[in-house]
Amino acid sequence: MPLYCSSVGTKIPHILGGRRRYTGNHVESNFSCFFLASKTLKNSHHIVSVSKLNQNWVSSIMEEQKSIGLSASLDSDKYSKELDIAVRAVQMACSLCQKVQDGLISKTQSQVQSKTDNSPVTIADWGVQATVSWILSEALGSINVSIVAEEDVQTLSKANSAGLLEAVVRTVNECLAEAPRFGLKGPSSVLGTSEVLEAISRCNSNGGPNGRFWALDPVDGTLGFVRGDQYAVALALIEDGEPVIGVLGCPNYPLRKEWLSYHHRYHRIISKLMPPTSESWDKGCVIYAKKGSGEAWMQPLLHKSEVLVWPNAARPVQVSSIDNPALATFCEPVEKANSSHSFTAGLAHSVGVRKQPLRLYSMVKYAAIARGDAEIFMKFARSGYKEKIWDHAAGVVIIQEAGGVVTDAGGRPLDFSKGIYIEGLDRGIIASAGAKLHDKIIKAVDASWGSSCL
Ligand SMILES: Nc1ncnc2c1ncn2[C@@H]1O[C@H](COP(=O)(O)OS(=O)(=O)O)[C@@H](OP(=O)(O)O)[C@H]1O
Ligand SMILES: [Mg+2]
Ligand SMILES: [Mg+2]
Ligand SMILES: [Mg+2]
Numbered sequence: 485m486p487l488y489c490s491s492v493g494t495k496i497p498h499i500l501g502g503r504r505r506y507t508g509n510h511v512e513s514n515f516s517c518f519f520l521a522s523k524t525l526k527n528s529h530h531i532v533s534v535s536k537l538n539q540n541w542v543s544s545i546m547e548e549q550k551s552i553g554l555s556a557s558l559d560s561d562k563y564s565k566e567l568d569i570a571v572r573a574v575q576m577a578c579s580l581c582q583k584v585q586d587g588l589i590s591k592t593q594s595q596v597q598s599k600t601d602n603s604p605v606t607i608a609d610w611g612v613q614a615t616v617s618w619i620l621s622e623a624l625g626s627i628n629v630s631i632v633a634e635e636d637v638q639t640l641s642k643a644n645s646a647g648l649l650e651a652v653v654r655t656v657n658e659c660l661a662e663a664p665r666f667g668l669k670g671p672s673s674v675l676g677t678s679e680v681l682e683a684i685s686r687c688n689s690n691g692g693p694n695g696r697f698w699a700l701d702p703v704d705g706t707l708g709f710v711r712g713d714q715y716a717v718a719l720a721l722i723e724d725g726e727p728v729i730g731v732l733g734c735p736n737y738p739l740r741k742e743w744l745s746y747h748h749r750y751h752r753i754i755s756k757l758m759p760p761t762s763e764s765w766d767k768g769c770v771i772y773a774k775k776g777s778g779e780a781w782m783q784p785l786l787h788k789s790e791v792l793v794w795p796n797a798a799r800p801v802q803v804s805s806i807d808n809p810a811l812a813t814f815c816e817p818v819e820k821a822n823s824s825h826s827f828t829a830g831l832a833h834s835v836g837v838r839k840q841p842l843r844l845y846s847m848v849k850y851a852a853i854a855r856g857d858a859e860i861f862m863k864f865a866r867s868g869y870k871e872k873i874w875d876h877a878a879g880v881v882i883i884q885e886a887g888g889v890v891t892d893a894g895g896r897p898l899d900f901s902k903g904i905y906i907e908g909l910d911r912g913i914i915a916s917a918g919a920k921l922h923d924k925i926i927k928a929v930d931a932s933w934g935s936s937c938l
Contacts (some may be wrong), residue, residue, distance in 0.1 A: 563721065563729055563774050566624070568794065570698075570719050570731045571772050572666045573619040575786050575796075577612040577702065577717040578733040578768060580659040584608040585709060585735075596710050597639055597648070604706045607648070609635050611655040612702035612717055614683040618660065618675070619668055620698060621686070632904055633687035633700040634874055640681065653680045666792045691873060693725045693901040701874040705846025707819065714744075716847040720877035725901025728775040730881030734851050735768040735785055741857035745842055771801060771851050773885035780854050780886035803888040803917035804856035809836040809924060812859035812917075815849045816841050823863045823912075827936050831862065835928045850879025853915050854886035860925060864893075864912035870905040871898075876913065883915050889922040890915040893929045 584607050588595060597605050613635045620629045640649050656675060663670030675683075689697045701718040709715035717733035738744060768785030783796040806812050814832055817823040828841065842849075842858050852858040865871065877900055880890045891897055894910030902908070911929065916922035 566721055567729050567731075567772065567774055569620065569623045569668070570721065570729055571770055571783065572668050572792060573616045573623075574717050574719055574731045574733040574770050574772075575783070575792060576619065576659060576662065576666045576668065577616055578735045578770065578785055579662065579788075580611050580615060580655060581608045581703060581709070581715070581717060581733075582735050582768075583658075584611065584655060585712065585715075588710060588712070595648075595651070599639070604710055605635065605639065606703065606706060606710060607651050607655050608709065609703045609706060610637075610640060610652045610684055611659065613687060613700060614652065614656045614680045615659050616700055616702065616717075616719060617683040617687050618656075618671070618679075619663070621683070622669060622671075626686075628696075630689040630695070630697040631687035631700055632689045632691045632697055632874060633702065634872070635684060635687075635702060637681050637685045640684070649677060649681075653677050656680050656683075665790070666786065667794065691722065691900070691903050696721065696723045698722070699727075699874040699877045699900075701847070701878075704875060705844075705848065708845025708848075711845075713818075714845045714848045716851070718847050718874060718878040720874070720881065722873070722877060722900050725899070726775065727877040727881045727900055729772070730878035730885075731770065731772040732847055732851050732878050732882060733768075733770045733785070734848050737767070737769050737848060737851060739767040741852070741855075744844065744848075744852065744857060769851075771854055771882055773854075773882045775881050775885065777885055780882050782855065801855045801886055803853060803883070803886045804859050805917070806859050807918050807920045809921065810838050812837055812921060813839045813842050813857075814860035814862060815844055815852055815858045816862050817849075818843045818845050821866075823865055824936075827864050827932070828862045830936070831925070831928050831932055832860075834932060835924045847875070847879045850876075850883055850915065853888055853917060854879075854882045856886075856917070859917040859921060861915040862912060862925070870907075871909055871913065872904055873900050873906055874904075876906065879915075888915060888917050889919055891922070891926070893926065893933075895922075895926050 588606070595607055599605050613633050617631055617633070620631065639645060640652060653675065660670045660675065687700060691697055691699070699718075699720045699722055701716070703709050703715055704718045705715040714734070714736050717735075719731045720727045721729035769782050770785060771780060771782045773780035780801050781795070781798045782801045783798045786792050786796065814828070814837055816825065816828050825841070832841070837860070842852065844852065849858075849861045853861050876898060880898060883890050891914060892910040893912045893914055896910060898906050898913065899908055900906065911933065914922065914925050914929070916925060
C-alpha cells in the first residue's frame, strides 16, 4: 500500500483523484498531511487514514473526490485503538483456551457442563468471557464498553458449582497475569470470585440499532473444543447495527489447509509420536478486519513466553479467486442438527460443486473462506432456530474485507441491529469468495427450496 505525503500547496497525488493544487484556503496553517491510499476497492481510491489533517480540509477533499466520480471515504484511524485491543485480547483468550483444551483432553469430561438447551459449556467459555470483558473495560473504560456475549453466570453461581467457579477464577487470573506479554495492562492484584462473576455478567447488553457494542462468543464451537477439534474465539464491534471490527482467534487452524479436514484430536495424538516440524500443523492464528478498509489480516498465535510486538508478523489474507463451482470447496457445520447436510449436498450438486464438503466446527468456516482455503460456506438451520449475532458478526466483516460476500439465502445482508438474534433471516446463511459464485448459490437455493422439507 503506497504512502503519500503532501503538504499545503502541493498537488494531491493523482492516485487520490487530485486534479489540482490545494491552496491554503482550507487549512489553518502550514499543515502537512499523510494519505494512506489503498487501491484494494476496485476502481476506487479509498483514503483509509489521514493524520494531522484539518477536518474542514478533509471534507473539501472528500467533496471533490465525489465530484470527479471517485468514491472517497475517510477513516482517520477510526477504530484503530479498539482493533488493537481486540486483537490482543483475542490472542490472550486463545492462550487460555489452549491451556484448558490441553487439560480437557488429558482428563475426564467432568469439566464439561450442559446448559439448559443441552449444549456444552466449559471453564474456557466463562474464562474467556471474563477475561475479554475485563480487558476491554480496563483498556477502554467500563462506561464506554457494552458487551453482548453468550454466557451467563447462572450455572456458575449454583451452590454445587463451587469447584467449577474456583477453576474459572484461577484460569482467569492465570491468563490476566500474562497480560503484559500481550501488551495489555493486567490487574494490580488477583481478581476475587465476585470480580470474575461481575466481569462475566457485565456482558449483558441486548445490542440493538443504536450506538456501539461488542459481540463476543468466548468459545464458538464448544462441541469442537471439547472434542479436541476446531473452535474459535469471536469478537466483533458493532456500531449502529453494523459490524465494524471482526476478530477471530482460531487456535487449531493448521498452517496447511489440507490438514483442516482431518480430525484434530487424531493429529494431537499422532503429534505426540512425531515431533512437530517447523511447519507445525497446529500453528493457530488470529484473523481480523476493519470495515471499509478493504483488507483482512492474519497474525500467528503467540506461543508460550513470546511477547506480542505489533503487528506480530501480520500478513494480509484474501479470498480465493476460484469462481468455477467444479473447483470450489464448500464448508458447513459438523453437526447435522445445526445445518441440513442433505439440503446443502443437493444444492452443491446442482451448481456443479464436485468436492466433498469441508465440515468444520465454529466460525473457523468464515476464516477458511477469508484465507482462501474454501470458497463457499452454507448453513441452513432447522426452521424455528434463530441465529445469534455473536455466531456471525466477526466472520462477516472479515470475509467482506477479504473480498468475499455474505448474505442470507435471499441475498440480503445479515441484520445485526435487532438485538441478540439475527432477525428476518431468509432461510440460511451463505458466504462466498466472490459475487459470481454467490449468485449461483442463491439461484440454486431458490430452485431447490420448494422440494426440500426444511
Ligand atoms: N440447533 C442449532 N441449529 C443451528 N445452530 C445451532 C444450534 N444449536 C446451537 N447452534 C449454534 O451453532 C454454533 C456452532 O455452529 P457450528 O457451525 O460450529 O456448528 S457445528 O458445531 O459445526 O455443528 C453454536 O455456537 P457455540 O454455542 O458458541 O458453540 C451455537 O450457537
Ligand atoms: Mg457460537
Ligand atoms: Mg460459544
Ligand atoms: Mg454455546
